[in-house]
Amino acid sequence: MAEIKDPENALVMETTKGTVTIELYPDLAPGHVARIKELAREGAYDGVVFHRVIEGFMAQTGDVKFGRKGGKDFNPSRAGMGGSDKPDLKAEFSNANHGRGACSMARSQNPNSANSQFFICFGDAAFLNRQYTVWGQVIEGMEFVDAIKRGEPVQDPDSIVSMKVAADA
DSSP states (O other), X not given: OOOOSOGXXXXXXXXXXXXXXXXXXXXXXXXXXXXXXXXXXXXXXXXBBOOEEETTTEEEEOOTTTSBTTSTTOOTTXXXXXXXXXXXXXXXXXXXXXXXXXXXXXXXXXXXXXXXXXXXXXXXXXXXXXXXXXXXXXXXXXXXXXXXXXXXXXXXXXXXXXXXEGGGO
């Protein structure tokens, strides 16, 4: 198992493919890290599907409104259009590279519209640098991210079984 340097700033994300460990970057994106941890601690990500998965690019998830299997508003055709009931976040763009395993927030055209959705890069996506907020990095289990079912939208998608702050796991 990967060594978790700071359990308060790491996530253990159990997916339908396997366990993924993510190191968080509170120094780079304090607001985004706080939101991800808050939603994880509420169990908001548990059951949320990977609704948009593009070969060679990224796997997107985190629609806690429309993308949560068993949730009251679950709607596979609308997954990717929702967020949480919390306010949108102010952009925290940095020079961090969107490389393999980078975890970054999804948003609309408005730079300050990130809320709960995020994506994990399969490979280098440097064209996203300084336009999306990188908040973490996969440090173990990237092979399970690689195995996530592809599609836009994904038919019978993989999902997050549970996502916990490592300190609580």
